[in-house]
Amino acid sequence: MTSLFEYAPAPESRSIVTIAPSYGLFIDGEFVDGTGESFPTINPATEEVLTEVSAGSEADVDRAVRAARRAFEKTWGPMRPADRGKYLFRIARLLQERAREFAVLESLDNGKPIRESRDVDVPLAAAHFFYYAGWADKLEHVGLGTQPRPLGVAGQVIPWNFPLMMLAWKVAPALAAGNTVVLKPAETTPLTALLFAEICRQADLPAGVVNIVTGAGDTGRAVVEHADVDKVAFTGSTDVGRSIARAVAGTRKKLTLELGGKAANIVFDDAPIDQAVEGIVQGIFFNQGHVCCAGSRLLVQESIHDEVVASLQRRIGTLRVGDPLDKNTDIGAINSREQLERIRELSDIGEAEGAQRWQPAGELPERGFWFPPTVFTDVSSAHRIARDEVFGPVLSVLTFRTPDEAVAKANNSTYGLSAGIWSEKGSRILKIASHLRAGVVWANTFNKFDPTSPFGGYKQSGYGREGGRHGLAAYLTGADSK
């Protein structure tokens, strides 16, 4: 692009957010000091230290679980379901009222563009609470018999890619079903969870119903392994998911895992090409590609490969990479140095394996963690960039010749979280979708989320579903089962 129509900086003001110099833990309705060390959380776009948070110790986690148990037995569990619903509606409204604050804080702590935190993360988080608030007094219609019961205390460990939204996906259904929770936000993105704790207080949520214990892997392990936790819900990497599954094996704990993905985005030659190109961009560059269901493998029909790649490159050239708080930014910062290293490493491997790397011209900010939108062509199914989850703005382009080949290549993955199909032919979409082993299949769109729709994976992408009626089943037990 030439400089004819340069957009002047349009930064969202961060004055709406007040960040304390340090934070403790939220246990039993109070902010309390942790007994562990403190660690800094930084703005990945500038490497500026935002504040210090507490690394919850085993003793802290134990306190939180005991508070959650008490609340489950004394207040939340016995409460009339309609009243539980009222609290959830109240939380949803408060999230909406303080939406701008949450959006700015999320972008500061995570590095994602304000356009996305403002238009996607925060509205969807509120929508989840609204949706499950409505379920609270209708649990007999979930499909688990006439008297489904809550499980008790849920230990929830969430990732850094959608901190508030993942919190909502976990907390809203758990509470609607009558459970209480101990939630551990990700090490690099604890701040919106702590602000959510403030919302819980503002909503007069009874003490102990929601407990938030910040920290890293050790804290998460303490939550998962605590003997008085009845249910474990985890979203994150497949490696950690595997170790959690091992840790809860042989216990009474119920487990749901939402893990990695390497989704195929399949573009047929009868696709609406311009919208497909938008969908490819949305599929892989949304949230810097830090999306477990990202469309990281583009499977394009060979007859339109050149046309699609050319359109895609032209479109990527218009993406605006930079300050996450600028309202015109499309691609923000990579969440952490560690993640940036992984993206670099896998991209270098891609090149070494013989794939062609393409990146648009343009400079990246000097400070902070940045990686340009990247497209690899000449990728074979055997390449690591076609198999490993990069979790960054890196697209691998593969081709197919026939619908059967498209399905075979799409399914040729150890993951099975999501997939996309682009075609103007309805019958083709239905047939291909029925053959894809993926939890979510999008047709002529990608990365669309809705609280009413179940979400979850096949194979190494995990088990259990979040969202919709199915999401409640993970937090309930039927009258006839134990």
Added chain:
Amino acid sequence: MAGMTHVLDPDALSDDARALSVPLPPYRDVTRSDSAFRAFLHGLPGVDQVGAEARVAQLGSRSIKTTSKAWAIDTAISMVDLTTLEGADTPGKVRSLAAKAKSPDPTDPTCPRVAAVCVYGDLAGVAREALGDSGVHVAAVATAFPSGRASRAVKLADVRDAVQNGADEIDMVIDRGAFLSGRYLEVYEEIVAVKEACGDAHLKVILETGELVTLDNVRRASWIAMLAGGDFIKTSTGKVSPAATLPVGLVMLEAVRDFRAATGRQIGFKPAGGIRTTKDAIKHLVLINETVGPDWLHADWFRFGASSLLNDLLLQRQKLRTGHYSGPDYVSVD
């Protein structure tokens, strides 16, 4: 064409026009027959309406402030086809509009002039005289605007009349009836004939997208107009609602982008009708900037067909300059 009346000129499409009617390579053979043309147009990639709407909604959230807003407002003013298309139009009204076109803000000589004044063909002479050598173009609507329901000979006479009166830009309407009944070649040939009748005048082809309804139709009609030699494709007459919506603009811009990529010929785009505020105008400029790029960010390639838009642009311009809003009495009533 059998069965139609051509009182004025029974053989509307001249030999010259027939020669012209061969599209640019690589599309030379697509108009060789009705079925070939239909196959070509229906072979264009489909448009997913939901996706197109999502894209323009995303672009609509761009935040254009301070220096870029000032640039956008001046650029938008320079792209306005200041329009009056009323039965009650008079020479006096047209002269008053011409005065405003030359100097939209008399208190500020740095304010750019608009691109053109757009009137009915019988008033093109008045506009021509009033605009003199100001550089503001005279655009006239023709071809039985706005319905286009007249025989081809009448339409062509309408065009020649407007050109003779001094119009150097002709805004024609396509035959939507022919288009919707699938007679694409007829639509195409009529545009070719009008282009020939225009002589040196620039031809803007109005698709009247509010009557074509689907975005697939918008894409096909855009291609017909471009292949037939139109210099601009234009959304609407302003007499039918909805007029210039952003999804329609997106699809038409994709068409001119793809056409240039294939043929090397750049076609202009003119949204008209329903664009009333500076905010609307800036959304269109952003749409151009991020769909076809800066090559189209000039009055030679992009126009706003509008009447009330100019006053809002002027008010916003004054606001940026002085720091406060004035009011409707600080810009002229047209």
